[in-house]
Amino acid sequence: MTTALVIGAGVAGPVAAIALRKAGIAAALYEAHPGAADDVGAFLTLQTNGIDALRAVDAHRAVTGLGFPTPSMRFLSGTGKPLGEVSTGAPLADGTVSHTLRRADLYRALCDEAARRGAAVHHGKRLVDAESAADGVRARFADGTTAEADLLIGCDGLRSRVREIIDPGAAPARYVPVLNIGGYTRSVRPGAPPGEYQMIFGKRMFFGWAVAPDGEVWWFANPPRRAEPAPGELAAMTTEQWRSWLVDLVAGDRTPAREIIEATPGDLRGWATYDIPAVRTWHRDRMIIIGDAAHATSPASGQGASMAIEDAVVLARCLRDIADVPAAFAGYEALRRSRVERVVAQGARASSSKAAGPVGRVFRDLLLPLVLRRAAGDNGASLAWIHRHHIEWDAPVDVPALARR
Numbered sequence: 001m002t003t004a005l006v007i008g009a010g011v012a013g014p015v016a017a018i019a020l021r022k023a024g025i026a027a028a029l030y031e032a033h034p035g036a037a038d039d040v041g042a043f044l045t046l047q048t049n050g051i052d053a054l055r056a057v058d059a060h061r062a063v064t065g066l067g068f069p070t071p072s073m074r075f076l077s078g079t080g081k082p083l084g085e086v087s088t089g090a091p092l093a094d095g096t097v098s099h100t101l102r103r104a105d106l107y108r109a110l111c112d113e114a115a116r117r118g119a120a121v122h123h124g125k126r127l128v129d130a131e132s133a134a135d136g137v138r139a140r141f142a143d144g145t146t147a148e149a150d151l152l153i154g155c156d157g158l159r160s161r162v163r164e165i166i167d168p169g170a171a172p173a174r175y176v177p178v179l180n181i182g183g184y185t186r187s188v189r190p191g192a193p194p195g196e197y198q199m200i201f202g203k204r205m206f207f208g209w210a211v212a213p214d215g216e217v218w219w220f221a222n223p224p225r226r227a228e229p230a231p232g233e234l235a236a237m238t239t240e241q242w243r244s245w246l247v248d249l250v251a252g253d254r255t256p257a258r259e260i261i262e263a264t265p266g267d268l269r270g271w272a273t274y275d276i277p278a279v280r281t282w283h284r285d286r287m288i289i290i291g292d293a294a295h296a297t298s299p300a301s302g303q304g305a306s307m308a309i310e311d312a313v314v315l316a317r318c319l320r321d322i323a324d325v326p327a328a329f330a331g332y333e334a335l336r337r338s339r340v341e342r343v344v345a346q347g348a349r350a351s352s353s354k355a356a357g358p359v360g361r362v363f364r365d366l367l368l369p370l371v372l373r374r375a376a377g378d379n380g381a382s383l384a385w386i387h388r389h390h391i392e393w394d395a396p397v398d399v400p401a402l403a404r405r
Contacts, residue, residue: 001026002319005139005147006119007127007162008032008155012291012308014110016153017119019057019316022393027119029111030139030147032126032156042103042182043218044299045070048089049389050306051096053313056393062113067101068212069195075372077365078202078253084372088197088302089387098302100210100218106305127161132285151286151325153315155308158274160293167281173274175228176298176351178206181242181270182220187263190217190256200257201365205249206354207257219260221246222273222300222354229272242268273298273351275344282337283329290315295340300354301347303386307340313391321397331397343386 002025006013009031017027046063054060071091075083088098115121126142130152137152154162163170192198192211200207209219223246243261246268250257276296282289291308315332322328353364374382 002151003027003149005030005137005149005152006155007139007152008157008291008293009111009121009123010107010155010157010291010308011110011305012293012312013153013155014107014114014119015054015057015059015309015312016155016290016315017114018059018110018117019313020319021114021117021119022057023316023320025316025319027114027153028147028149029114029119029121030125030127030141031121031123034124043067043100043220044103044106044305045088045098045100045302046106047098047302047306048092048096048387050303050309051099052092052389053306053309053391056313056391057316059110059113062109063099063101063106066105066109067099069097070100070197070210071097071195073197073199074192075199075201075368076255078200078250078255080254081365083201083365083368086372090384127156130162130165130287132287137286151288151319154287154289154293155291155312156289157292158276158296160289162287163279163289163293166284166287166289167279170279170281171276173276173296176273176275176348177224177226178222178273178351178354179225179229179234179270180220180222180273180299181246181268182218183261183264183266183268185217185219185260185264186215187265188217188256188259189215190260200253200255201354201368202250202253202255202257204253205246205257207250207253207255209256209260217260219257219264221249221257221261222351223249223270224354225272234270234272237270239266239268242270275348275351277344277348278341282333283326286325288315288329288332295344297340297344298347298351300350301343303343303347307343310389310391311336311340313393317391317393317397322399331399335397339385339389 004027006029009029020027074085091097128140130139136150138148140146194211194213197210206222246261275298290311318328318332
């Protein structure tokens with residue numbers, strides 16, 4: 001049986017292990033963290049195309065019951081003026097809609113499912129180097145151990161070591177001029193239907209929140225920051241410094257943002273936003289990168305997890321149907337590059353609108369209602385290329401068609 005080393009156990013890694021096993025390839029996961037990552041304040045939206053991709057490999061049940069449905073987004077200005085409402089993607093045939101869930105819960109569920117299907121999961125394994133030969137790949141880890149397999153798949157995220165090994169001259173991640181922070185509170189009851197995102201283009205900061213079915217408020221904020229933070233700068237900020245800054249940024253907005261921020265218990269920690277517009281080399285010999293390692297997108301796209309899941313499923317199909325590993329990697333790239341780079345570009349545009357200056361804000365708030373009405377009026381057709389993307393697992397990969405690309 002063909003074997004694979006999968007580096008990284010976030011989203012792409014476990015789904016890759018699951019999909020590879022379904023394709024008849026044995027996979028082992030190697031994760032740098034010693035255990036489950038501390039993910040306070042971090043949640044994400046798993047959109048319908050990502051859920052559909054999980055169904056392709058019968059892994060969707062692993063995440064059933066996590067989080068809550070979030071089928072729509074309502075946009076408002078900082079004055080509370082309604083700007084428009086759109087869906088987060090057309091429902092699947094059975095009515096399933098996009099879900100919001102804690103990132104740590106998703107990681108854990110997918111890792112557990114990969115292990116249940118026979119993938120060994122090794123924690124505390126930070127990749128240092130890897131080298132490929134004609135018949136396989138050998139990986140070396142920071143603890144001095146090594147591992148060998150027929151191929152290696154880098155699912156190690158934005159700061160991917162596998163990407164550096166494949167192409168030492170690869171372009172670095174690009175800073176996006178907004179920060180991210182979020183949290184949860186049960187101490188306020190802002191008026192909104194459960195599961196409907198309230199997206200607020202405040203005068204000085206973008207703020208979003210949704211109410212879970214149990215009444216808990218899940219929120220996030222994107223403080224604008226033109227200059228990239230210095231290493232360690234954000235980590236050095238205390239909870240009270242974050243809270244004071246966020247409250248100051250929403251001062252004057254007629255929204256529940258200040259009340260939500262002040263009512264949030266526990267630590268507040270923020271992080272910088274990055275994306276990767278284009279990585280010139282995704283694979284070399286028997287090594288390849290997928291997910292954020294190959295095409296990190298701004299969280300504003302709402303597609304990071306879903307793109308990673310799609311990647312894993314498509315790669316497994318290519319390896320199943322194309323016997324030569326480098327050719328399978330090339331086929332995978334032909335199927336994925338255009339789509340994911342388009343998603344990254346869309347996420348960058350969405351992030352830029354959150355960091356608009358005084359003049360840009362005026363034009364944005366004038367034009368956004370028109371854009372949102374058009375999007376709502378076409379019943380999601382303009383975004384169908386994202387949300388209605390379907391991967392047919394049983395369909396063979398069309399090798400001749402890929403060769404013509």
